[in-house]
Amino acid sequence: MxxxxxxxxxxxxxxxxxxxxxxxxxxxxxxxxxxxxxxxxxxxxxxxxxxxxxxxxxxxxxxxxxxxxxxxxxxxxxxxxxxxxxxxxxxxxxxxxxxxxxxxxxxxxxxxxxxxxxxxxxxxxxxxxxxxxxxxxxxxxxxxxxxxxxxxxxxxxxxxxxxxxxxxxxxxxxxxxxxxxxxxxxxLGLGGGSGVGNWSRENNGDNVLLGIGGGHYVPRHMDIVWKDGVWVGHLLSGYSLPMEDPNRQKGENGEKCIGGAWKQAIKVSYEATKLAFPGGEVIAHLDHKSFKGWQKNAITSFLTEENIKIGKPQDFY
CATH class of the missing domain: 3.40.630.50 (AF0625-like)
Known part of the structure; x- marks a missing residue:
């Protein structure tokens, strides 16, 4: 390899x-x-x-x-x-x-x-x-x-x-x-040693951050990642979570629905992160302040439906 x-x-x-x-x-x-x-x-x-x-x-x-x-x-x-x-x-x-x-x-x-x-x-x-x-x-x-x-x-x-x-x-x-x-x-350890950031069987069970929300430079996720030992998966800023206002669109039965590719983005990114960290536990960290109330509620409900754990900063260190 x-x-x-x-x-x-x-x-x-x-x-x-x-x-x-x-x-x-x-x-x-x-x-x-x-x-x-x-x-x-x-x-x-x-x-x-x-x-x-x-x-x-x-x-x-x-x-x-x-x-x-x-x-x-x-x-x-x-x-x-x-x-x-x-x-x-x-x-x-x-x-x-x-x-x-x-x-x-x-x-x-x-x-x-x-x-x-x-x-x-x-x-x-x-x-x-x-x-x-x-x-x-x-x-x-x-x-x-x-x-x-x-x-x-x-x-x-x-x-x-x-x-x-x-x-x-x-x-x-x-x-x-x-x-x-x-x-x-x-x-990469070319100067000696095993390098930095190698994921192995010894890391089984470690928590991995899946960042959801925020700007392009994900500052609230960064606050966590600066801590030693924190593993990082995908980082989805607000523009990667397109959500259509439910007040402007209704489903087939007349109920309000939230369109856009946000569910797709979260699911695909979660699955790719799981693949990269075998044995790890991928935990979503939400930049709550970057969402409107209806957006945060929708994302939280979707994560729960998909059995994706939602974590607080202390869960990652």
Whole structure:
């Protein structure tokens, strides 16, 4: 089983960390899987460089195994981050577009009604990223943050994105690239040890946070995730929970109903999180202040119907 780190030459915030990572010891040429792709090997880690948009290369994990015979255990994408605020940031997040229905456009890749298994390293690596950023003088200039689940590409194994934001000035920053490379080096255990954020049988029964509600940077879920030992699954912001006002729509029998793809988004994200954390207990954490009363009641009722436990902050540590 190998870890697949994916970068694209088309993105300075992707190729920068990849180059810094490759400057560390132990790398050798890796197998070739297609024209326009180059790979490198270091222990059980493989770094794959391609030339297309980072969200345009679907099924890289399956394609790697088909070409090399090596099963992929996890995928880590290196990418840029954009934000209206233009604030410099280092971010980490799972991927998927579980709220998009069949036939709807896919502006950032993925597949309708899909969420990839979140990489169990998301929470532990957020905390490690902060330590590395502090040690390398990036804080307070750079914000260290989670992002909500929000784009592709399609991947079938536990996956996460590591991103540098939020403008061209910062995408090419060497100190930010070096921080991401150090995160990969230490987090994957290439410098010795077993790495950071490995989920194993020893974690059976541990609680895993499924974030529901809030803005794109999920601040109330972040308050919990900063605590050591907290595991993180999918994070569904408000825009991934489209809910139609029940006063504007009625069901077949005249009863009020709440339309939208919110149920689909929650169910798909819950199932993907369960898949990524075998033996773990996935618990929903709601950003209550981000919902109107009818929305909160509807979500709570749905979670109860689906036998998804709802937790308080203290349930995760």
């Amino acid at each position: 190998v870890t697949l780190v994916v970068a694209t030459a088309a993105d300075p915030a992707s190729v920068g960390p990849a180059s810094s990572f490759l400057a560390m010891p132990g790398w050798n040429p890796g197998p070739s899987i297609a024209i326009g792709m180059e790979s490198f090997a270091n222990g059980s880690v493989r770094l794959l460089m391609h030339e297309r948009s980072i969200v345009a290369e679907d099924d890289l994990d399956r394609r790697w195994e088909a070409a090399t015979g090596e099963p992929v255990d996890e995928v880590i994408f290196l990418s840029r981050h954009t934000a209206v605020s233009n604030r410099p940031a280092l971010t980490v997040h799972p991927i998927g577009v579980p709220h998009i229905r069949e036939g709807e456009p896919l502006p950032q890749g993925g597949r309708p009604c899909w969420a990839g298994p979140p990489n169990p390293r998301v929470g532990p690596w957020l905390r490690l990223m902060k330590k590395i950023a502090e040690a390398n003088g990036l804080i307070p200039e750079f914000e260290i943050t989670l992002e909500a689940t929000h784009h592709g590409p399609v991947v079938n194994t536990p996956t996460m994105f590591l991103e540098i934001g939020s403008t061209e000035e910062y995408w090419g920053r060497q100190d930010a690239a070096q921080a991401i490379a150090l995160l990969l080096w230490e987090g």
